[in-house]
Amino acid sequence: MPAAALTTTPTDxxxxxxxxxxxxxxxxxxxxxxxxxxxxxxxxxxxxxxxEFGAESxxxxxxxxxxxxxxxxxxxxxxxGRDPETQRQVKDQxxxxxxxxxxxxxxxxxxxxxxxxxxxxxxxxxxxxxxxxLFRVEDSWHDVGRSGFRIWRYRLVSLFDYVxxxxxxxxxEPMGQDTPxxxxxxxxxxxxxxxxxxxxxxxxxxxxxxxGERLRTPTGSYAEAAHIRGLGQPHNGPDVAxxxxxxxxxxxxxxxxxxxxxxxxxxxxxxxTGTEIGKLREAPGHxxxxxxxxxxxxxxxxxxxxSPNVDE
Amino acid sequence: MPAAALTTTPTDxxxxxxxxxxxxxxxxxxxxxxxxxxxxxxxxxxxxxxxEFGAESxxxxxxxxxxxxxxxxxxxxxxxGRDPETQRQVKDQxxxxxxxxxxxxxxxxxxxxxxxxxxxxxxxxxxxxxxxxLFRVEDSWHDVGRSGFRIWRYRLVSLFDYVxxxxxxxxxEPMGQDTPxxxxxxxxxxxxxxxxxxxxxxxxxxxxxxxGERLRTPTGSYAEAAHIRGLGQPHNGPDVAxxxxxxxxxxxxxxxxxxxxxxxxxxxxxxxTGTEIGKLREAPGHxxxxxxxxxxxxxxxxxxxxSPNVDE
Numbered sequence: 001m002p003a004a005a006l007t008t009t010p011t012d013x014x015x016x017x018x019x020x021x022x023x024x025x026x027x028x029x030x031x032x033x034x035x036x037x038x039x040x041x042x043x044x045x046x047x048x049x050x051x052e053f054g055a056e057s058x059x060x061x062x063x064x065x066x067x068x069x070x071x072x073x074x075x076x077x078x079x080x081g082r083d084p085e086t087q088r089q090v091k092d093q094x095x096x097x098x099x100x101x102x103x104x105x106x107x108x109x110x111x112x113x114x115x116x117x118x119x120x121x122x123x124x125x126x127x128x129x130x131x132x133x134l135f136r137v138e139d140s141w142h143d144v145g146r147s148g149f150r151i152w153r154y155r156l157v158s159l160f161d162y163v164x165x166x167x168x169x170x171x172x173e174p175m176g177q178d179t180p181x182x183x184x185x186x187x188x189x190x191x192x193x194x195x196x197x198x199x200x201x202x203x204x205x206x207x208x209x210x211x212g213e214r215l216r217t218p219t220g221s222y223a224e225a226a227h228i229r230g231l232g233q234p235h236n237g238p239d240v241a242x243x244x245x246x247x248x249x250x251x252x253x254x255x256x257x258x259x260x261x262x263x264x265x266x267x268x269x270x271x272x273t274g275t276e277i278g279k280l281r282e283a284p285g286h287x288x289x290x291x292x293x294x295x296x297x298x299x300x301x302x303x304x305x306x307s308p309n310v311d312e
Numbered sequence: 313m314p315a316a317a318l319t320t321t322p323t324d325x326x327x328x329x330x331x332x333x334x335x336x337x338x339x340x341x342x343x344x345x346x347x348x349x350x351x352x353x354x355x356x357x358x359x360x361x362x363x364e365f366g367a368e369s370x371x372x373x374x375x376x377x378x379x380x381x382x383x384x385x386x387x388x389x390x391x392x393g394r395d396p397e398t399q400r401q402v403k404d405q406x407x408x409x410x411x412x413x414x415x416x417x418x419x420x421x422x423x424x425x426x427x428x429x430x431x432x433x434x435x436x437x438x439x440x441x442x443x444x445x446l447f448r449v450e451d452s453w454h455d456v457g458r459s460g461f462r463i464w465r466y467r468l469v470s471l472f473d474y475v476x477x478x479x480x481x482x483x484x485e486p487m488g489q490d491t492p493x494x495x496x497x498x499x500x501x502x503x504x505x506x507x508x509x510x511x512x513x514x515x516x517x518x519x520x521x522x523x524g525e526r527l528r529t530p531t532g533s534y535a536e537a538a539h540i541r542g543l544g545q546p547h548n549g550p551d552v553a554x555x556x557x558x559x560x561x562x563x564x565x566x567x568x569x570x571x572x573x574x575x576x577x578x579x580x581x582x583x584x585t586g587t588e589i590g591k592l593r594e595a596p597g598h599x600x601x602x603x604x605x606x607x608x609x610x611x612x613x614x615x616x617x618x619s620p621n622v623d624e
Contacts, residue, residue, distance in 0.1 A: 215569075222419045258530065
């Protein structure tokens with residue numbers, strides 16, 4: 001049983017985290033062996049978990065054309081909507097079952113075990129499966145897949161300081177472990193973000209653009225710079241003031257989960273209650289880019305359409 | 313001029329981030345050379361910055377008996393209260409000047425350049441100075457120093473993936489770069505935290521213990537698990553339910569900044585207004601440990617005593 005099993009877990013949830021005795025890099029000959037180990041319990045499903053407790057584990061099988069595997073960062077495609085015969089996407093995916101589980105992993109910040117299918121040189125042979133450690137879900141959104149149907153996507157980031165060198169090519173060539181280069185990129189990006197973030201926060205004097213609240217600290221005020229369209233892969237939003245909102249932490253979280261969206265006219269909708277809750281506050285010198293607000297509406301709000309958590 | 317200089321900066325603030333052409337590890341023969349490079353502009357002060365904009369840079373000189381240097385994590389002691397002759401702490405430090413600047417670096421999440429004094433084998437020779445890159449301020453609190461007087465302390469964490477191997481011992485032996493060991497510790501800690509965090513959040517059904525708010529997501533609710541007494545060095549709080557509160561992100565931030573404290577009787581005080589704003593909400597099965605609340609009051613509230621940001 002996993003080390004972190006909750007005492008209150010139902011039988012359809014077996015616990016987060018590492019399985020004792022199973023080290024990162026451990027291989028399993030097939031899904032049956034993998035399931036017996038408790039690393040990933042279902043024999044077929046790619047996601048194991050529940051909407052209530054989150055996802056225990058996922059398998060990256062390479063079956064989804066929209067998956068992206070960069071080693072320590074994975075853009076994973078949700079489940080459903082595929083024809084069982086052809087495995088092609090034939091309808092929209094919904095934020096239910098495994099997809100809802102991964103969303104809850106993000107909102108509860110719970111670690112997910114990641115297993116990769118490793119395909120061998122002979123293309124006809126079955127893959128083996130390798131446990132690649134714990135990841136956190138950093139972002140969840142919907143997109144139109146290559147098929148033209150809606151897919152749910154998840155950005156998973158390794159909780160390890162690094163991902164051990166991959167011995168076998170999997171879906172794509174993993175990013176190189178050229179540490180000095182990554183170092184520079186990371187730091188430069190943080191500093192650029194700080195500059196833009198401070199500009200936007202100061203333009204609003206740290207007041208939240210949704211509620212007007214200003215959190216107070218002994219030396220000033222606190223607000224957060226929320227990127228409307230995320231930086232970097234795969235959203236590729238720019239790090240400019242027009243792509244940033246000054247928000248209190250509560251409205252930042254609600255914006256990131258798609259509970260709040262903002263219209264072309266800057267009207268704010270709360271999708272949990274289905275009501276408009278006001279207009280986005282503006283400040284001289286800070287022009288919010290409407291195209292980025294549209295991107296956010298198009299990629300974050302769909303989860304509310306059939307959500308059991310929405311008011312009548 | 314640093315790359316990230318704001319166009320609106322006053323002359324007493326020159327900008328965050330890296331100074332072009334100055335690489336991490338660059339050495340300077342003395343404070344005059346260091347100042348001329350713009351990496352750390354003052355000739356004597358250990359902290360360069362303002363309460364409004366935060367700290368540009370600090371020098372770790374080893375002059376403070378309460379500093380702790382672990383390489384990529386530094387517990388830095390604020391300035392003031394020392395006798396200019398003996399350099400001994402003779403009165404309490406206040407959250408003003410450089411100390412307020414470092415506090416603002418935390419609340420605005422702005423990077424701080426860190427310079428270390430490197431002492432050479434001959435104890436009589438003057439130290440040289442090495443630029444060791446950008447750090448973020450993760451935590452600010454007050455403590456009673458070895459002298460018996462109040463000191464301000466800051467936990468700084470390197471923004472680099474790793475700190476380059478130190479060539480010269482500085483204050484203490486830096487932690488080894490034994491990556492596999494650190495890896496296991498990091499992951500185990502995250503998983504343990506997840507288990508306790510989920511227990512507390514579920515005990516309160518994700519409602520904030522300060523305001524009762526429950527942030528809604530398409531698959532459930534969102535709350536944060538706030539550790540009352542921080543985990544790990546130097547606070548060494550335990551990762552148990554009694555040391556965790558279920559808070560909305562806004563009240564989590566305010567609790568961490570010491571704007572809110574909670575009494576033995578669970579009365580919540582807002583130090584920005586000087587008023588009691590209610591009682592901490594309780595839930596069956598979750599007993600908050602009063603000793604940890606006392607630790608939080610004793611280490612986070614003092615900044616409000618002379619704050620210009622407090623209401624009359």
